[in-house]
Amino acid sequence: MLRLALLDNAAEFDKSKQLTQKIISKIQRASQNELVARSYLEVGYSYYLDTGMDKAIEFYNKAYEIYFRLNEESGLADVFNSLSLVYGEQGDKNLAVNYLKKALAIYSKLGYRHAASLAHYNLGFTYVDMGLLEEAKSQFSASIEISLDIDDKLNLAYSKSALARIFIKQSQFVNAANLYKESIAIFKYFDDEVTSFRMKVGLLESYIGSKDKIAAGKLFNKLQIDYAKYGQPGYPSKFLLISARYHELMMDYKRAFETQLDYSQRLLKNFDRVQEQDVEKLMVEFDSKIKESENLLLLKDNEVKKLRLEQQNSRLFFLILVSVMAILIMVVIGFLLYRQTLHRTRFQKMALRDHLTNAPNRRAVLQYAKERFSEARQTNMNFTIALVDLDHFKTFNDQYGHDVGDEVLKSFSNACASALRKQDRYGRYGGEEWLLVLGDTDKNEVTQIFNRLKANLEKISINGVEKPLTVLFSMGVAQYDPDTDKNVQDMIRRADSNLYEAKGLGRDRVIQ
Ligand SMILES: Nc1nc2c(ncn2[C@@H]2O[C@H](COP(=O)(O)OP(=O)(O)OP(=O)(O)O)[C@@H](O)[C@H]2O)c(=O)[nH]1
Incomplete structure (x- = not known):
C-alpha cells in the first residue's frame, strides 16, 4: 500500500495502476473484513488522485458495503468524507454537502471532535462555493468552537481566516480584521511565516475596505518586505491585487495602474496553465463582465466629455481623469479574474493539506x-x-x-x-x-x-x-x-x- 502511495506521489500512474490491479486481486482473495474495506478506501483514493473519479466512487462504494455489513460507523464516516471530496471536485456541491453532513453526524455521535471540526470546515467551503454565506459562517463558527475546545490551534487559525474572508465579502471589514489578527498570532506561534504573510494580505484588504489609511500604510510597508521573501516570482499573487487597491486608496493612481497591469499580465500567463474547461467558464463570465465594464466606460466617457466642455483649458485634469478611468476598468477586470482564480486556488490549497494532522500532505x-x-x-x-x-x-x-x-x-x-x-x-x-x-x-x-x-x-x-x-x-x-x-x-x-x-x-x- 505504501508503494502505491509512493508511485502516486511520483505521478508514475502506469506502474501505480499495475500495482492497483495486484492489490485488487489480493483483496478479492482475502476475507471481507475491516482491513479489506480500508484497502478499498486507499485504492479509491489512489484513483481520486489520478482523476479516475468513476473508479474512485466504485471502490468507495465497495468499502461502504463492507463497513455497512460490519456496522462500523467510523469507517462509514470516512467513506462519506471521501465521497464528498469526489463529488465536490466534480461540481455536484449538493451531493458533497449531503455526504459531509452524514460524516459529520457520525463523527459527532462517536465524539471524534477533530474529524468533526474538519468536516465543519469543509462544509463551510462548500457552502461558500454555493453562495450560501450565512450557512458557511455557521459551519466555520462551529469549527472554531470545537477547535477551541480541543485546543487545535492550526484548525482554529484556518477556520478564523475562512470566516474573515466571508466578512470581507459582506463588507464587515472590522470583524474581518479582528479575525485575521487572531489567526496571524497563531501562525506566528507555529513560526509559519508564509501562511502569516497570506493572512496579513487579508488584514490589509480589511484595512483598505474600512479606508483606514494609517493602518493600511503601516502594514503595506511591512508586507512589501515580506513579499520579497515569500512571494512566488511570476505568480499572480493576491498581494499585487490588494497592492493596486492600496495605491488607489492612497490616490497614487499611476502605481495602482502599474501594479494592476503587472497582476493582470501574470494572471493571463497563468491562464495557459489552467484546464481548457476552466478557461471556457471564465470566458463566459468574463464576457458578461466586460459588457459591464464597457457600460462603465461609456458612463465615464460621457462624464469626460462634459468635463472637457467645462474645463477646456485644463489639459492636465483631463489626463488624470483618463488615468482614473483606465484604473477603474483594470480593477473591475482584475476583480473578475481574481474571483475565478480564488475558487481554483482554494481547492488547490485544500488539496495540499492532510485532513487529519493539518500538515502539508x-x-x-x-x-x-x-x-x-x-x-x-x-x-x-x-x-x-x-x-x-x-x-x-x-x-x-x-x-x-x-x-x-x-x-x-x-x-x-x-x-x-x-x-x-x-x-x-x-x-x-x-x-x-x-x-x-x-x-x-x-x-x-x-x-x-x-x-x-x-x-x-x-x-x-x-x-x-x-x-x-x-x-x-x-x-x-x-x-x-x-x-x-x-x-x-x-x-x-x-x-x-x-x-x-x-x-x-x-x-x-x-x-x-
Ligand atoms: N490511527 C491511525 N492509524 C493509521 C493511519 N494510517 C495508517 N495507520 C496504521 O499504521 C499502522 C502501520 O503499521 P505497520 O506498517 O505494520 O508499521 P509499524 O507498526 O509502525 O511498525 P514498523 O514500521 O515496522 O516499526 C497500520 O496499522 C495502519 O492501520 C491513520 O491515519 N490513523
Whole structure:
C-alpha cells in the first residue's frame, strides 16, 4: 500500500495502476473484513488522485458495503468524507454537502471532535462555493468552537481566516480584521511565516475596505518586505491585487495602474496553465463582465466629455481623469479574474493539506522537494531529504484504539513543526510515514534535528490515556549528489533504503 502511495506521489500512474490491479486481486482473495474495506478506501483514493473519479466512487462504494455489513460507523464516516471530496471536485456541491453532513453526524455521535471540526470546515467551503454565506459562517463558527475546545490551534487559525474572508465579502471589514489578527498570532506561534504573510494580505484588504489609511500604510510597508521573501516570482499573487487597491486608496493612481497591469499580465500567463474547461467558464463570465465594464466606460466617457466642455483649458485634469478611468476598468477586470482564480486556488490549497494532522500532505511536500531539487541542480547548492517512519505505530492503534493513533500522528506533526528550522519543510508522506526536506544541512545537523524531534516526542499527553506516551521513530537520510541523483525520486529511494536499514538495525535511529 505504501508503494502505491509512493508511485502516486511520483505521478508514475502506469506502474501505480499495475500495482492497483495486484492489490485488487489480493483483496478479492482475502476475507471481507475491516482491513479489506480500508484497502478499498486507499485504492479509491489512489484513483481520486489520478482523476479516475468513476473508479474512485466504485471502490468507495465497495468499502461502504463492507463497513455497512460490519456496522462500523467510523469507517462509514470516512467513506462519506471521501465521497464528498469526489463529488465536490466534480461540481455536484449538493451531493458533497449531503455526504459531509452524514460524516459529520457520525463523527459527532462517536465524539471524534477533530474529524468533526474538519468536516465543519469543509462544509463551510462548500457552502461558500454555493453562495450560501450565512450557512458557511455557521459551519466555520462551529469549527472554531470545537477547535477551541480541543485546543487545535492550526484548525482554529484556518477556520478564523475562512470566516474573515466571508466578512470581507459582506463588507464587515472590522470583524474581518479582528479575525485575521487572531489567526496571524497563531501562525506566528507555529513560526509559519508564509501562511502569516497570506493572512496579513487579508488584514490589509480589511484595512483598505474600512479606508483606514494609517493602518493600511503601516502594514503595506511591512508586507512589501515580506513579499520579497515569500512571494512566488511570476505568480499572480493576491498581494499585487490588494497592492493596486492600496495605491488607489492612497490616490497614487499611476502605481495602482502599474501594479494592476503587472497582476493582470501574470494572471493571463497563468491562464495557459489552467484546464481548457476552466478557461471556457471564465470566458463566459468574463464576457458578461466586460459588457459591464464597457457600460462603465461609456458612463465615464460621457462624464469626460462634459468635463472637457467645462474645463477646456485644463489639459492636465483631463489626463488624470483618463488615468482614473483606465484604473477603474483594470480593477473591475482584475476583480473578475481574481474571483475565478480564488475558487481554483482554494481547492488547490485544500488539496495540499492532510485532513487529519493539518500538515502539508504528500503531494505538497513532494512538490516542494522537487522545486528544491531543481534549484540545487542549477545552483549546485546542497540539500537533504529524510524519510521518517514511526516505530511500532500499529501498537498504539491496537493498545489504545484508532483515535489515540490519530492523536499520536497529530502530536508527531506538531513536534516536526517545532523541531525543524525556518529553511526546512515537512509533510505526511504515507500513513505513519513523513518526508522532511532540509536546507543546506550536514550530517551533524541532521543528527541534531533527529535528537530535537526525539526530545519533543518523549512525553506526549493524550486525552483518555493515563500515562504520557513515548513515540519512537526511525529516519533514513539522503544528501543531494549531483553525480548520481537525476531526480528527487532517486534521493527518496536512497533515503528509503537507509530507513529500511534503520528499521532492520532495531529502529529508533537515524541512518545517513
Ligand atoms: N490511527 C491511525 N492509524 C493509521 C493511519 N494510517 C495508517 N495507520 C496504521 O499504521 C499502522 C502501520 O503499521 P505497520 O506498517 O505494520 O508499521 P509499524 O507498526 O509502525 O511498525 P514498523 O514500521 O515496522 O516499526 C497500520 O496499522 C495502519 O492501520 C491513520 O491515519 N490513523
